[in-house]
Amino acid sequence: MKYSLPFNQLRNTDLPKVGGKNASLGEMIHELSGFGIKIPDGFAITAEAYRFFIQHNQLEEKLRKELDQLDVEGLSNLDTVGANCREIMNSGHLPEAVKKEILESAANLDAGTGISVAVRSSATAEDLPTASFAGQHDSFLNVQGNENLLLAIKKCYVSIFNDRAIKYRIDNGFEHLIVALSVGVQRMVRSDIGSAGVAFTLDPESGFENVIYITSAWGLGENVVQGAVNPDEFYVFKPAISKHQQSIIHRKLGEKENKMVYSNGKGTEKPIVNIQTLPSERTVFSLSDKDVVILAEWCYKIEKHYQLAMDVEWAKDGLTGELFIVQARPETVHGRKENISIKEYTLLSKTEPVCKGKAVGRSITSGIARIVHSIADAGKVQKGDIIVADMTNPDWNAMLRKAVSIVTNKGGRTSHASIVARELGIHAIVGAGDATEKLKDGQMITVSCIEGDDGLVYDGQLDWEEKEISIEHIGTTKTKPMLILADPYKAFRLSFYPNQGVGLLRMEFIIANSIRIHPMALVKYKELEESNDKKAIEAITHQYADKKKYFVDRLSEALAMVAAAFYPKEVIVRMSDFKTNEYAQLIGGKIFEPKEENPMLGFRGASRYYHERYREGFGLECEAIRVIRDEMGLTNVKIMIPFCRTVEEGKRVLETMKEFGLERGKNGLEVYVMAELPSNVILAEAFGEIFDGFSIGSNDLTQLTLGIDRDSAIISDLFDENDAAVKQLLKSVILSAKKSGRKIGLCGQAPSDYPEFAKFLVELGIDSISFNPDALLKGIENIQLAEVAMEKVLDPINLKS
Numbered sequence: 038m039k040y041s042l043p044f045n046q047l048r049n050t051d052l053p054k055v056g057g058k059n060a061s062l063g064e065m066i067h068e069l070s071g072f073g074i075k076i077p078d079g080f081a082i083t084a085e086a087y088r089f090f091i092q093h094n095q096l097e098e099k100l101r102k103e104l105d106q107l108d109v110e111g112l113s114n115l116d117t118v119g120a121n122c123r124e125i126m127n128s129g130h131l132p133e134a135v136k137k138e139i140l141e142s143a144a145n146l147d148a149g150t151g152i153s154v155a156v157r158s159s160a161t162a163e164d165l166p167t168a169s170f171a172g173q174h175d176s177f178l179n180v181q182g183n184e185n186l187l188l189a190i191k192k193c194y195v196s197i198f199n200d201r202a203i204k205y206r207i208d209n210g211f212e213h214l215i216v217a218l219s220v221g222v223q224r225m226v227r228s229d230i231g232s233a234g235v236a237f238t239l240d241p242e243s244g245f246e247n248v249i250y251i252t253s254a255w256g257l258g259e260n261v262v263q264g265a266v267n268p269d270e271f272y273v274f275k276p277a278i279s280k281h282q283q284s285i286i287h288r289k290l291g292e293k294e295n296k297m298v299y300s301n302g303k304g305t306e307k308p309i310v311n312i313q314t315l316p317s318e319r320t321v322f323s324l325s326d327k328d329v330v331i332l333a334e335w336c337y338k339i340e341k342h343y344q345l346a347m348d349v350e351w352a353k354d355g356l357t358g359e360l361f362i363v364q365a366r367p368e369t370v371h372g373r374k375e376n377i378s379i380k381e382y383t384l385l386s387k388t389e390p391v392c393k394g395k396a397v398g399r400s401i402t403s404g405i406a407r408i409v410h411s412i413a414d415a416g417k418v419q420k421g422d423i424i425v426a427d428m429t430n431p432d433w434n435a436m437l438r439k440a441v442s443i444v445t446n447k448g449g450r451t452s453h454a455s456i457v458a459r460e461l462g463i464h465a466i467v468g469a470g471d472a473t474e475k476l477k478d479g480q481m482i483t484v485s486c487i488e489g490d491d492g493l494v495y496d497g498q499l500d501w502e503e504k505e506i507s508i509e510h511i512g513t514t515k516t517k518p519m520l521i522l523a524d525p526y527k528a529f530r531l532s533f534y535p536n537q538g539v540g541l542l543r544m545e546f547i548i549a550n551s552i553r554i555h556p557m558a559l560v561k562y563k564e565l566e567e568s569n570d571k572k573a574i575e576a577i578t579h580q581y582a583d584k585k586k587y588f589v590d591r592l593s594e595a596l597a598m599v600a601a602a603f604y605p606k607e608v609i610v611r612m613s614d615f616k617t618n619e620y621a622q623l624i625g626g627k628i629f630e631p632k633e634e635n636p637m638l639g640f641r642g643a644s645r646y647y648h649e650r651y652r653e654g655f656g657l658e659c660e661a662i663r664v665i666r667d668e669m670g671l672t673n674v675k676i677m678i679p680f681c682r683t684v685e686e687g688k689r690v691l692e693t694m695k696e697f698g699l700e701r702g703k704n705g706l707e708v709y710v711m712a713e714l715p716s717n718v719i720l721a722e723a724f725g726e727i728f729d730g731f732s733i734g735s736n737d738l739t740q741l742t743l744g745i746d747r748d749s750a751i752i753s754d755l756f757d758e759n760d761a762a763v764k765q766l767l768k769s770v771i772l773s774a775k776k777s778g779r780k781i782g783l784c785g786q787a788p789s790d791y792p793e794f795a796k797f798l799v800e801l802g803i804d805s806i807s808f809n810p811d812a813l814l815k816g817i818e819n820i821q822l823a824e825v826a827m828e829k830v831l832d833p834i835n836l837k838s
Contacts, residue, residue: 040089040134040138040139041080042080043081043145044063044079045063045066046063047060047066048064049063054219055081055084055219056081056160057160058159058219058221058366059081059219059221062221063081064342065339065342068342069338073335074338074339075360077226077361078223080222081222082190084218084219087217087218087220090129090131090135090194099125100122100198103121103122104118118203119199119203123198126194127191129194131187139190143222146222146224151181153225153299154181155180155223155224156176156177156189156190156220157220157364158219158221159220159221160218161217173431174202174218175192175196175199176193177189178225179300181308186222190220190222193218194218196218197218200432201435226353226361228256228353228355229298231353231356232254232255233254233351233352234252234253234350235261235351236250237249237347237349242397242398242399242450244533245529245530246346247274247276247602247604248272248275251336252268252270252449253322253324254269254291254296255293256297256298257298258351258352258363260297262453263448263452264445264448264452264453264467265311265447266293266294266295267291267292269290269322269323270289270449270450272598272601273330274286274597274601274671276604278330278333282670283668283669283670284330285326285329286598286669287595287597287598288594292468293314294314294319295311295313296312296314296318298312335349345368346371348365348369348451349362350362350363370459379506380400381503381504381505381811382487382501382503383811384401384500384501385499386499387495388499391475391482391496392475392476392494393493394445394467394468394470394491395468395490395492396486396487396491397455397486398459398464399464399487399530400486400487401483401485402442402484403481404421404422404441404442405419405422406422406479407419407440407478409424409433409436412432415433422439422440422441424444425444426473427473428452428454429445429448429453431453441463442466443458443465444467445472446468446470446473447468448468449468454467464486464492465486465492466492472494481498483496483497511817514820514824516798516804516806516824517538517806518535518536518816519782519805519806519808520534520540520809520813521543521784521808521810522599523542523543524550525547525595525596525598526598528601532602534810534813535814538673540732541677541732542608542609542611543611543614544592544612547591549619549623551591551592553577553623554578554588554624555626556653556654557625557650558570558624558628559578559585559588559625559657561629562574571625574625577624589657589660592661593669596661596665597669600665601671608673608675609675610662610675611677611679612646612677613645613655615641616637616641617633617640617641618636629650641679641680642679643680643682643686643690644682646678646693646694647692647693662674663698666706672705672706675707676699676709677708677711679711680713680737681711683716684727701729707730709728710728710731711737712732712770713733713734713736713738715741715742718738718766718773721773722776725779728779730782731779731780731782732782732784733767733785735787739760742766758785758794759794771801771803782804782805782807783806786812789812789816790812795816796826800827
């Protein structure tokens, strides 16, 4: 028998011998090292060694007798049975033959250098595409010396009867005494003075497959895995990796409150400790862009090799600066899920949220908040409660299964709480900061994860609406159904809806919510007088010496999330369309915005872009688009110019864009114009000579045709897109666009609300109709009805009859 095998002798086919974790490490060393992927060396103590341990100490019958007493249905005596099984395991001793091979392998790995190792459990039913066993068994870091190594291995054996592991086997249909445990012994990477984290080769929330998601924090990776910190986050676009283009499409700085490091002294009871990070460490990314790209390339190669979405743990050595992959396992949630329906949630009542964090999952639920500090609080958690904790622990898995939602102060989307929530099919909020302080034990709360990136906790039981819509049988249409979007964090999920791209992406939403600062206040930052606004700008942009770069980075990354989500379908970005009163609400905005009697018809849209008051701000918008298209390779992005009053104004805007590096036609850039003014309709052919297409803004066109302020409550009942005058203009502009060979679409609610309005547009030959997400499916249905009706009219048999 071989009781110990070096990683480099293992392959994936050895899973029955050494478990999923160790087999995967051997597979990567053998198959992927040639691509430059570094995996720390080590060896596996085989499952046969574990079985010999059980046989040598005559433990099987004792364990079986104990497990036969387990209340499998109610698990009322799980803690007693688990403790007794662990005591039985602890009574055993490692056989001499096993110890001999372990120490020989350790000597070969160490070669007299006195290294420390990680000792990790690797079950034979672990890291499968359908069951991860993540966190069920124990692992030990910074283990030094033979005595401590042998002790850690035995502790791994004992952990196969952790309460959580027993319950996990029951839930997943594994026999307790058939599952065997292998142990991996691997050189430690000095990430205690570097950084570490987790990567998924898809978006762990939506299952979107075209990105690699990387989390990172200072110190050993256990803090990220356990959810003890809010890590830095990065999204990397896969198609850009192979083309060697700028592939990082989004970065988000995490608080990284703590870091796990080696403790002082050797052979101590606590070889690792958690310490607070320095303020200087919290305000910078724990991974460089260069390292992010290298990790993403490695993860992409790992995914291609396994032909599965993967969950990868990595570490960076603070001494050498080298990156290493320390684990890789199949992703177990989205890999087995087929999306054939969409669940839509709408909050019917809203109050101010009590606290917020990162959303995991997408739904709403209400329940009693249970503040949980440790496993000792398990007794107070009832089925249907919401667990609120600083962070979760693998020991809590039985308790977590009672919960309808989880809220934690700490953690990111790769934390234990996030992974458990996904596997249980519930939603969670992680990284909420102070949820355990702001929420009270026994308080009725509502947890909502329907707002994109943000998860919100409300006091009380709010009302909401929930509906499930099947998309399995939705057919294609000649008229393109497209989406109207504002929030980039909803893009990955919305990409699964039946669609032909994004017909309108509202830039101003991103500026208001993600950037928050007036562009000209960033351009003129050094000239600003000392004020509260200037202090606020400095606090938000302190990482940037050049404040303009803050705007470009934030805007380009937000827009890139949407462009990547729908790639290679077109995404039409409307350049900013704030009115002066709205611009003034941005930080520093009041200095740069004039006060107007009627902002709706004032200094807005195209007129701003070439005007000295805003020209340099428009330059920042153009630079963000240039970065997306030319550096990230997201050439599916097109531009739309709003509120362009005259053809001459259109020419001035195009010339200004060219001066800022955006030239119509260059690198395939298409520039559309909004058709929202009567002048756009009357001179449609002239506008068509300088622009590549039109997008009808039906709201503005209706109000300017009928002379109605759409914000006026007094005459709101007169606002009607079905009015004959409005439809006459719509017909005119569509026919003019067709005559000029230009594309034309419409963005608005009416085609989903009124089947006849959709029929009217389809019969005129409109190219696309864009809908808000909640109106998309109804809109497609109306388009289908219209196209079927047209086919019947044109059917020769139908004509004869």
